[in-house]
Amino acid sequence: MMRALVSALALGAASPALAQTLAITGSKLVIGDGSAPIENGTVLIINGRVTAAGKGIAIPAGTETVDAKGKWVTPGLVAGFTRVGLAGVDAVDPSNDTAANGAAFQIAIDIAPAINPDHPAMAITRAAGVTRAIVSPDAASGAIFGGQGAVIDTGSDADPITKPRAFMFVEYGESGARRAGGSRPAWFAGFRAAVAEARGLGGENPLLRKQDAQALLPVVNGQMKLLVHAESANDIRGLLSLKREFPMLDLVIVGAAEGWRVADALAAAKVPILASALTDLPNSFEQLGSTQSNVGRMKAAGVTVGIGMIDDEDTRQAQYSAQYAGNLVALTRVPGATGLDWNAAFAAISSKPAEAIGMGGEIGSLRPGRRGDVVIWDGDPLELSSAAQAVWIDGVKQSLSTRQTRLRDRYADPAAEALPKAYVR
Amino acid sequence: MTNAVRPEVWAEHSVWPQDPGFSRALANGGVTALQILPGSANLFGGRSVTLKNVYANTVQGMKFPGAPYGLKMACGENPKRTYGGRGQMPQTRMGNMAVNRATWIRAVDYKRKLDKGETVTRDLQMETLAGVLSGEILVHNHCYRADEMAQVIDMAKEFGYKVTAFHHAVEAYKIAPLLKENDICSAMWADWWGFKMEAYDAINENIPLVHKAGACAIVHSDDANGIQRLNQEAAKALADGRRVGINIPDEVAWTWLSFNPAKALGIADKTGSLKPGKMADVVLWNGNPLSVYTRPEKVWVDGALMFDAKDPKRRPVSDFELGQPGEGDVK
Known part of the structure; x- marks a missing residue:
């Protein structure tokens, strides 16, 4: 993971997909070390590492910010x-x-x-x-x-x-x-x-x-x-x-x-x-x-x-x-x-x-210095009805598409279409 | 695994009434009735048995009164691999179908003789298959792939029997309207996938998509652990469906593990819902049963309290576990 990032940055390709610096704000924040969730918490990731997580975290000017109000945020x-x-x-x-x-x-x-x-x-x-x-x-x-x-x-x-x-x-x-x-x-x-x-x-x-x-x-x-x-x-x-x-x-x-x-x-x-x-x-x-x-x-x-x-x-x-x-x-x-x-x-x-x-x-936690592995959940992450909505690894936003979601989308509507399902992508 | 055609074996002759799994299914899963089927190595696996989840010294003491027998059949990789590895029929999927059809031809002939009142030597294989053809025995067909389920549906029409349920049915979502049209239930997992090729196209929305098409959807386990969490499996499938806009109410999703399996087992007139006159098979949960934080507090079978989380004397411990470490303390 890190090797790919370093080369991308060396080329100056700081596209949003490779942004390693971001702040996720306003969430119910779980540090992962056994402490209780923090209401209205922020996690700050700089250069792919967690630099701060908690309440009242100062966000450097120009940092990409993700509003996670009403969501849960945890370490991966x-x-x-x-x-x-x-x-x-x-x-x-x-x-x-x-x-x-x-x-x-x-x-x-x-x-x-x-x-x-x-x-x-x-x-x-x-x-x-x-x-x-x-x-x-x-x-x-x-x-x-x-x-x-x-x-x-x-x-x-x-x-x-x-x-x-x-x-x-x-x-x-x-x-x-x-x-x-x-x-x-x-x-x-x-x-x-x-x-x-x-x-x-x-x-x-x-x-x-x-x-x-x-x-x-x-x-x-x-x-x-x-x-x-x-x-x-x-x-x-x-x-x-x-x-x-x-x-x-x-x-x-x-x-x-x-x-x-x-x-x-x-x-x-x-x-x-x-x-x-x-x-x-x-x-x-x-x-x-x-x-x-x-x-x-x-x-x-x-x-x-x-x-x-x-x-x-x-x-x-x-x-x-x-x-x-x-x-x-x-x-x-x-x-x-x-x-x-x-x-x-x-x-x-x-x-x-x-x-x-x-x-x-x-x-394994969002304590300072850890890798920027962060998940935004649509609810209590341990509950059956909840799902991950966004995932970062080393501060890099990840695709959540899978073979399964592609098949699901292809067959979401069982009705026959103009062309066979093999053409639905 | 001695012959791909074994409809003469009956699961009830192998059921171990002291299996500790019954207590786990009761105490953690709130399961009050269950179908036990032979394995899937054979095309014709034998008769299934439906039990009440109440310990007895004999399997006879556990049988669900009045429940019809089922016939386990299997498509796909398992019979193909089991016998193909030995260079025997059926070695391929076309071999599966050929052996199936040849067997049904014999069964139709046997039943014709019975119907005419001719004297026949009792044949345990043909007795079971004739029971299927007359509608007394319900077909439970292990089948993963959509194309194979469609082949089985055609075969059932060819020989004049009905498939009651496809088990596993990981590709049911691809042919959900066909399953509805033929009134076939699908007994599915919430999220098992990928352990073999025919499970490769499994998706987490299989159950809600089948339900949405108007077909009969069932949450099943086929597993000593999964049976303890059928409610959780239903909850996952329900949530996955809602995330893609399939909005099924909680109480309707509950049919996946109550009324619909009772229907597939042929006992929906006796259990599976709380309608007056039905057996008092009831679970009191300590919260919303679609939450991971919820467990059964009390379980009644036929109105008898068989589990009470607050009363250690209402927690069954099988003979096997008595005097062993933990003594079956499943919690």
Whole structure:
């Protein structure tokens, strides 16, 4: 994104489409950091970054101003765990880069080049007000390591990568045990061996290719986040013990259906969670204790929790972020349930996933210095009847047109016309 | 997935009455009746069953009294892929239609013998299909693409049966007047799309566009999670419609998850609205049920209070979950 902007500005092409300096005024303004909405707020973006947001913000003379009276203005949503941009159509293998079952490599896999801004999921996600996403590879069938994921923007330009190689993804739990050969102890043995090989301490018959071992070194040194998928309380405890064994690991747990059962331990270990918000069925033996109160209970215990969507239509449906967050607010009105208040629920789809991935200073809120990712909504962004009306990414106004809106417009009137529908554009 | 023609199987023989999903559909979704269908790998999938959402030790104890059976059929990619991958019929969409029509020819012949009073050896496949031809069993046809739905409509006319509902019907908006003309319901998602090629042209306004054309629109789930949020799916579709000028009142949109599905299940004379004489299947919501912030507070089935958010003793916990972590605390 930034590269395109810089070249455009160098050419002096400061067209309105590329305006990076603007003020959006008069709205119900949500900062995204868990604070309450501000009535009649203004957000000021200069050179693609937020410089100020709140009440009574001074707007420099000559700044393009957008009146958002009666609207809600928020930071762009951050989808906490997705595979957006990795598949055109999931079931069409050549268009699907989520996993590489026949690959010689696992850890060395870097998904950044595969992220395709032309996949329809990118525009559909953007049109739902989701401007950034944590995008993970999936592990191949015989591997526990999926490879290196990225943080992306959902903009319509040619450069979707915000941060390449932002983290390493690993499958643990039932899926990881199966990949490791059939048991959790086998997974631990494999993980420890991989760490040793990354440190150059492997034996004569290494498990990893040299490129995989090298790619793991930043994880072992704590320079790269380690995102591990686990669901059960016992598996989460296992990962916390792994972190005690290797204190340098910068661990983030993904899924965590039973996180509520170990919430205090997670809080004490300061391990953030990218949780599946509404998982409430015992779909597997590692998810027996699933409950919609999971996120609320972890938050109440002091855990940093963002909403993620692992294995939940994760190539396409990041547009559910707001609905999921809204459902957690609904729980606050259900006796015996634990949800999130509105401000915390919004943070769970903006600043919290950003913080979990270590990018809270860049994205996920409208605090000064953050990227100019802003959405104008026609109502409460968590409510089902609301929609994004305008989206900026890095201060650049985005198109909200998608394949879906084009098809809708073509078929809005079913009556036969002079020419077949194929001519209606 | 052993043969593309399996009308002899009945979903009720596979229903697990202790499935924890029933409690979630009740407590989070306010679902009081539901149809359970066989999968879509086969052209003829078998009989569906309609249940009351009340736990019982047996599926017999859950069956909706007087509900007709349905026949699950499937178009498109699933049967084509399942059998084509093995080099078997039907390998293509034209193979789908050829196997379908050959099967209906047998069924018409079987029914003719029955109607004449001839002695026939009982044939479970043909019994179900003869039930369709006589109108006692309702056809629920999994079908995504508009062109395929039109092919199925022609086939139904060829053999003299009626399609009650197309399921998924992601391209129903392209042929909504045809669906109205043939009195066929479409059971749709609000915004599922793109997981396979035949779902590529899904649009968020499918439900309101079908409704606007005067055809029968249904919000369905086909999913253990989606069934907990049918009200939310309807709300999204309603809002998406209004944004393009399709102004459907809230109470009319509610038919998408009450009266219209009851009609497609053949039980609209018994449930699906609050008219005098109908079963007392009622949900008390703690707010506007088209809001994301709203949940069921109480759910009655046949007038019996089966869920009460304020009374833990009125929250069902299946045998499977008893004594397990969380004990089915769905909230």
